Every structure is written in structure tokens, then in C-alpha cells.
Amino acid sequence: MTPISRQSRDPLPYLVLPALMALALAAMKFSAWLTLTVAGLAVGCMLFLAAIGLTLIFGLMDVLNFAHGGFVTLGAFIAVAVLTALPIAGGGVAAALGVVALALAAAAAAGGGLGLVFERLLIRRVAGAPLRQILVTVGGGIILQQVMIVLFGAEPLALPRPEALRGGFIIAGAALERYRLMVCLLGLLVYAATHLALNRTRLGLLIRASVENREMVEALGFRAERLFRLVFAAGTALAALGGVVWALYAGMVTADLGADIIILIFIVVIIGGLGSVSGCFLAALLLGLANNYVGFLAPKLALGTDIALMLAVLLWRPRGLLPMDGA
Amino acid sequence: MAEAMPLLELAGVHTHIGRYHILHGVDLAVPEGRVSVLLGRNGAGKTTSLRTIIGLWRASHGAIRFAGAEITGHATPDIARLGIAYVPENMGVFTTLTVAENFRLADWRGDPQPARLDAVMAAFPVLAQKWQARAGTLSGGQKQMLAIGRAIATEHRLLIIDEPSKGLAPVMVAQLTEALASLKRARTTILLVEQNFAMAQALGDHVAVMEDGRIVYRGEMAALAADIALQTRLLGLSLASHQ
Numbered sequence: 200m201t202p203i204s205r206q207s208r209d210p211l212p213y214l215v216l217p218a219l220m221a222l223a224l225a226a227m228k229f230s231a232w233l234t235l236t237v238a239g240l241a242v243g244c245m246l247f248l249a250a251i252g253l254t255l256i257f258g259l260m261d262v263l264n265f266a267h268g269g270f271v272t273l274g275a276f277i278a279v280a281v282l283t284a285l286p287i288a289g290g291g292v293a294a295a296l297g298v299v300a301l302a303l304a305a306a307a308a309a310g311g312g313l314g315l316v317f318e319r320l321l322i323r324r325v326a327g328a329p330l331r332q333i334l335v336t337v338g339g340g341i342i343l344q345q346v347m348i349v350l351f352g353a354e355p356l357a358l359p360r361p362e363a364l365r366g367g368f369i370i371a372g373a374a375l376e377r378y379r380l381m382v383c384l385l386g387l388l389v390y391a392a393t394h395l396a397l398n399r400t401r402l403g404l405l406i407r408a409s410v411e412n413r414e415m416v417e418a419l420g421f422r423a424e425r426l427f428r429l430v431f432a433a434g435t436a437l438a439a440l441g442g443v444v445w446a447l448y449a450g451m452v453t454a455d456l457g458a459d460i461i462i463l464i465f466i467v468v469i470i471g472g473l474g475s476v477s478g479c480f481l482a483a484l485l486l487g488l489a490n491n492y493v494g495f496l497a498p499k500l501a502l503g504t505d506i507a508l509m510l511a512v513l514l515w516r517p518r519g520l521l522p523m524d525g526a
Numbered sequence: 527m528a529e530a531m532p533l534l535e536l537a538g539v540h541t542h543i544g545r546y547h548i549l550h551g552v553d554l555a556v557p558e559g560r561v562s563v564l565l566g567r568n569g570a571g572k573t574t575s576l577r578t579i580i581g582l583w584r585a586s587h588g589a590i591r592f593a594g595a596e597i598t599g600h601a602t603p604d605i606a607r608l609g610i611a612y613v614p615e616n617m618g619v620f621t622t623l624t625v626a627e628n629f630r631l632a633d634w635r636g637d638p639q640p641a642r643l644d645a646v647m648a649a650f651p652v653l654a655q656k657w658q659a660r661a662g663t664l665s666g667g668q669k670q671m672l673a674i675g676r677a678i679a680t681e682h683r684l685l686i687i688d689e690p691s692k693g694l695a696p697v698m699v700a701q702l703t704e705a706l707a708s709l710k711r712a713r714t715t716i717l718l719v720e721q722n723f724a725m726a727q728a729l730g731d732h733v734a735v736m737e738d739g740r741i742v743y744r745g746e747m748a749a750l751a752a753d754i755a756l757q758t759r760l761l762g763l764s765l766a767s768h769q
Contacts, residue, residue, distance in 0.1 A: 401637075404627055408620045415618035418580055419676075420606035420634030 244386025274442025
């Protein structure tokens, strides 16, 4: 299996992002490029937040959670609930950030909590049986979606962004939205925190060891089962976090949100290399940028950008951009 | 006079792996402070016995007792926490981690004691030199040293080692034998599975021989070493021919 731990040390995949940005810069004005780049990075960060949980769960548990989109939707509805309960019309940036932080925390708690129940009721019963995992997680995802329709209704719910996070400013002729900058910052923070947790803490060390040899970790006296539960809950909490960010970006939430973006999430995880956190981040940014650049330069090709990018990457690197050593 | 209670005891242990019946009522006693060696041909059930003791396979019948307490059916981490260290046949080294990181996981309660680590490094100086190297880059012998070093970097009541000499060069086997001999001198309780008869004879106090999932002989190692006919009957080879 492929550890979350050690990345391939090949520097080439890291050059793809700057190469794409340089190519785009050569094809358009700087102001347009800057606007598209910031917007693309923001979309990439949102995709990363929605996808990282899926890759973490796969990397450690060897489980492809097809219900992942359901947890993204859950986070989006939690955002609606929190922002509706705490309207901050006219409040400052601090108040807006405070409410968003609260929504993120509530979504993470709900996503993590439900993830624990999901793992206990469904995932644990199909450990080591990939086909049954697919069936059970697809089924679980449908149940999650239906439960959310029952709880929140089938009609789209509006989620206006707090006023302080609307609008933006002009730099060098480029329009930079406040919310997109905030999303970029959040994406970077989550990436850095995950990277540090996995590579600089004893818990991360244990997770990396468990990915490589779960039996030995248990023979050393560690309870790998609990560790797996923790990672599953962390993965679903991150999905819910992604749902909040996505909902605030779209300004509207439906029970189909997760189902709508799950294909994109899978494309990100596959392009990045299954189980790879850095690969997931790189792939998400690449997808966000490529979509924006192509949409601007050749709008008719925009619809096929995601698939074309995945195809190109897989032809070049069949295991994704940053596959794990030993895969 | 009654014999002291063994530290580890298997009584009529059966193990099934899928539809295969591997262990057919294994009876084994491992006395405290001694080195017990489990011998037998390939496929006799030695590794399965060790994996059953540590809980990686579940015994389908019979009882396993450690320090007087029943551990049959317990989860592997719970068994390990009683003070049993296990070095598997494949060494169980985390190859994607560094040597230092492997040692950080030696003790489930926290980082191992520095004094204890110093003692391990004194026994296996090469590990200190390779401290920041990824374990996957070590040679087979160095990996085995790391696996055994990690097992003794924290205090255990019983050390279970599965074929430590497997695939190693003779010079490395000699070095490992000496390291294990020093553990024996310190009266560490060891259950050793070993196919290298010279190493088994050098280390073992007691011996049990397995065949088809059963113990077919148990006694003092010295007695087996002295009886060429018995060796030939039980193992198909004599110890003398391997020295």
C-alpha cells in the first residue's frame, strides 16, 4: 500500500504549476492573468479542502469513500444554519470572519462526528473488501443525501456571504476578491497543518507507520483501530470544512452539492496520486488554474478541461503527479 | 519440587487460517529468564504459533497464558502492552521511516528512554551511524539489527523473534548471535524460531520441535545437540552438520 508518508522526490511535477502559469501569462495581459490566477488558486484551494479528506482516508485505510460528497453537503448546510442563526448585517471583517470560523468549526465537528458513526456502522463491516466498500459507501452517500433533503428540504437555500467578505480591490489592474483571498489563505493553512501533523508529530509518525505495516504497529502496542477511526473522522471533518467554503463561494446550497463536485474531487485525488496530501494540493491548484485559463482563452474547450488534464497527467504519470514511494 | 510456572504457556492451541487448519493442539511452555527455541521444517507451524501468541492470528481452540493471565483472543496491542515484544520473520521495520523514527515507535507509552537507546546503540553501533537514514536503505542485516534493537529499546518481559538469521551473511549472523547471547546473559526471556541450527544451539536453553502443527519433541537443547540420531529423526539433519 501507499504511505501518506514519503513523497516521490522527483521535482518535475512541482514545475507543472509554474509552467502552466508562465504559459498563461504569455497568452494574456498581466491584469487578466493576475485576476484569473488568484481566482483559479481560490477554486483550487476549495477543491483541495473538499478532496483532502478523501485522499487521507484512502492513504491510511485503503478505503475509497464514495460518500465523501455527502459530508461536503453536510458542511454546506451547517454553514447555512450557522449564518442564518447569526446574521451579521453591517458587521466588520472581524465579525464576519468570526461567524465563518464558527461555521467552519461547527461543520468540522458535525462532519467528524457523523464520520465516526459512518465508520462504525458501515466502513468497519467491509474492511478489506474493496467491492463491498464501493457498494456500501455509494449507498451511504445516497442515504446521507436523502437525510439532508428531509432535514433541510429539496429546494436550494440561499447563503449570502457576510458583507465584509464581499467585493474586493484592484491591484495592478486586476480585480481581487476578498473571499477568494481568504479561501487561498485557508487552503494554505489546512495544507500546512496537515503536512506538519503528518511529518512533525508522533501521531503523524504513527499514521505513516500504520499505512506501511498496520500489523507491526499493533504488535508494538499501538491501537491502530482507533487511529483509523480518528483519520476517518478527520477526513470527513475536512470534507465538511470544504462544504462550508464551497457554499459561501456559490452563495446557494442544495442537497446535490456533494454529488455535483464528487467527480471533480476524484479527479483531483487521482491526478495528485491516491493517498498523497501534497499531490492533492498540487492537483487541486492545477485544476483550478487550468479551468480559469482555458475558460478565458478558449471558452468552447472549458468543459473538457478537467478530463483532458487528467488524461494528460495519467499518460505522463500513470500513478499521478506525486505518488507515494513503494506504491 | 514443583516446577515454576512458565512465563508463557500454550495449551492445546489450534489455529485456522481461512479453511486451513494449521496448528493442531500446540502445547508449549516458555520459562522465565531462559531462551526457548522452536525448531521444525518449513510449514511446520512455527511462525503461525508466534503470530497466534501475539494475536495476529486468533486461536480457534485452546488457551494461551502469559504471566498466569489468559490472553487467548485478546487484541494484539493489548497483548503487546503486557510486555511482549515481537520481531516477525520479515522484521517489521518501517522502511519509509528513518531509523530514528522507527525507534520513536519502540514504546507505545512515549519515546524510549535515552539510556536504553544508548545501550542498543552500543550493541548495534551501525544504527547510530544510520540514525537519519531511511530504514528502507539499510542492508538486510542492518534491518534485522534495527528490528531487534527496536524490540529491546524498551523493557519487555518476553521477546519473540522469528528467524532472525534468515537471508543474512554469516558475519552478520555471528554478530546477531552475539547480541542475542548478551540478552541471554542478562536473563531476558526469549522465544526464538530459528532454522540456523548453530545459532539455535548457541542460544537455546530449551527446545521444542514442531511437525505438522504439533509439538513432537521438547527438552533441553543440550540433550538434542548431543543426540545425532534424534536430530536426524526430528529435523532430517544433524546439528553437527551445520557447525
